Amino acid sequence: MAGLTDTDIRLDDNWQITAAAGGDALLVSGLECFLQDIRIEALTQEGEVFYDETWGWSLLDFMQSQDDELLRLEIEQRVRTKLARREEIDPESIQTTIEFLEDVVAIRSSFRFVDSDQTVQLDVELDRVKVEVRLV
Template sequence: MAGLNDTDLLLNDDWQIAQATGGDALLVSGLDCFFQDIRLEAQTQEGELFYDETWGWSLLDFIQQQDDELTRLEITQRVRLKLARREEIDSETIEATAQFNGDTVSVYVSFRFKGDDKEYQLEIELDRVKVEVIVK
């Protein structure tokens, strides 16, 4: 998992390595790197990463499920647990709600970093094909 002080390769909208005009790979660091890592993990099924079988949120498990209170609770619990694994996030501040909208599921998440009063928000949209994470 990437932390707040890490650097990684910048990925474009198609999750390919972003290139500068000269062809070199671009880098991302700090908060942008941290949120890129969260977006990647949210879109990954648990167990897909061969060296860390717990990495991945497996949110696509919830597509085709009934819209009921138990399913919404399962979704929000999974998101909370996965975010709480990140030592930079104050787990007491993680709040999540899930809402079904026809064939899609929307998950709204807010949290704070330890020692910081600023609230960060994520909006996660799930449909039959993909998971999209928007940092607000």
């Protein structure tokens, strides 16, 4: 899991490596790296990475589910648990809402960093084919 002081390879909106003019891969660090890591984890199923079997939100588990209060609570708890694992995030600040819109499940989460008033909003949309994650 990347933290606020880490550096990684910058990925574009299509999850491809961003190349510099000289052909080298561009890097991302600090807050951008941290938020990129959250986006990648939200797209990942648990067990997909060999170094951490619990990394990944496994949101595709909810794809063919019927909307009900128990399902909404399960999704909310999964998102809260995954975000709260990150020591940089204030677990008390995590807010999540879920909407079922035709063939799309829209998950909107927000959180603040520990000892900060900065709020980050993360939107995740699930449809029958893919998961899309956007930082707002």
